[in-house]
Amino acid sequence: MSAPTFKSMIKDGTAKRADALKFRIEDIHEEPGFNLRDEHAVDADGVSFEENIERLANHIRAGGILPPLEVRPRPEGGVYVVDGYQRRRAWLRAKDDVCDAAGELWLSVVPFLGNDAERTARIITSQHNRKLTMLELGRGYARLAAFGWSPEEIATRVGKTRQHVDQVLILARANSDVQKLVREGVVAPTAAIETVRHHGEDAGGMLAAAVAKAKAAGKHRATTGTIRGKSLPRKIVTALDDVTAQIDKALPDDVRTALQAGEVEHVTLPGELVKQLIEIRERIPSRQERAA
Structure with missing residues (x-):
């Protein structure tokens, strides 16, 4: 049995035709200051912004397919890109090689419905092309925070933990x-x-x-x-943990309480425990050795 064609599936109701939106590349614009990407940065693989655009342009020239751009209406006419800044630039770079007989290039787009904060969140959560760097993410999180979003709200919207959001905001600030x-x-x-x-x-x-x-x-x-610097050897950490546990056990409850309250300046310890502490200290590498 042969596979059905798209035409036959439309005819039997399995599929429907939809009116696809297309714009000339010249009518698709970048909104100044909206994109989160740093054009001077390199990603975790050492690939620069420009190198990634050239890679996408070569993919287009070779007949490759890219996802449609997400856009919103532009007051002066045409549309602004919401998601797809690098794809737009790649299409512009490859235009002369892939345009139609009239020299025009029409791109499929998807309308974006959402406010300014949601547009920022969309860029952050987009999985197309190169992932955002930590600095770029930080720029986005800081923008959402300026819109009044709490760290918990940002974490929920972008699918990350609160701890992750807090850490990235530290870098952003x-x-x-x-x-x-x-x-x-x-x-x-x-x-x-x-x-x-x-x-x-x-x-x-x-x-x-x-x-x-x-x-x-x-x-x-x-x-x-x-x-x-280098971490302490496990044997030293274990020995230190053992002797401090013994010290804690050797302290009477009233002395421990007084220590916590800052009411005691001196305590008496068994000589053997002090001896063990000195021996452990002698085994700990100096800061210079650990930094080497």
Whole structure:
């Protein structure tokens, strides 16, 4: 049995024809300041904004298919792109190779229905083409926050956790020197977020020093590991945990209560526990050794 044709499926009611909207490429515009993408950034794979557009343009020239652009009416005429900025630019770049006999290029579009905040959320949740970087996401989350959305509302709308939204907003609100290092790809976003959270205004200088240390070690960017240094060996951590548990057990309840209240300056401990603490301290690498 042969497969049915589209024509036969329309005839028997299995499918319906729909009026598809198309616009000339010249009538599809970018809204100034709306796009979240940073044209000077590179993604996690090291691909730049321009390189990705050229990749899409080559895909178009080879006969590849791209999803329709999502658009909204433009007061001056034509439409604004809501989702599909890079696709629009790729079509423009490939126009001379794929236009019709009249030299025109008509693109299929899908109307977007929603307000200004929902348009921003649409860009964030779009799965077409290159994913947004952490800085680009941060720009979007900050815009939604300016619209009055709470972190919980943002997380629900974009399908992420509240913790994720909080972390990205930290990066979005970081000083320009921190964002510059992340944009250049020499500092991992997670490292920048952690450093800003703990050191605030001093984060930029600390991250710049971490970048220098990473480069000296032959690494292309600073990570949380570069900043923190090497973790303590598990054996030392276990030994320290054991002896502190013994100290806690050795303290009488009234002494522990007084310590928590800040009413005691000195306590007496068994000599063996103090000896164990000294031995553990001698086994801990120095900060210089851990940073090496």
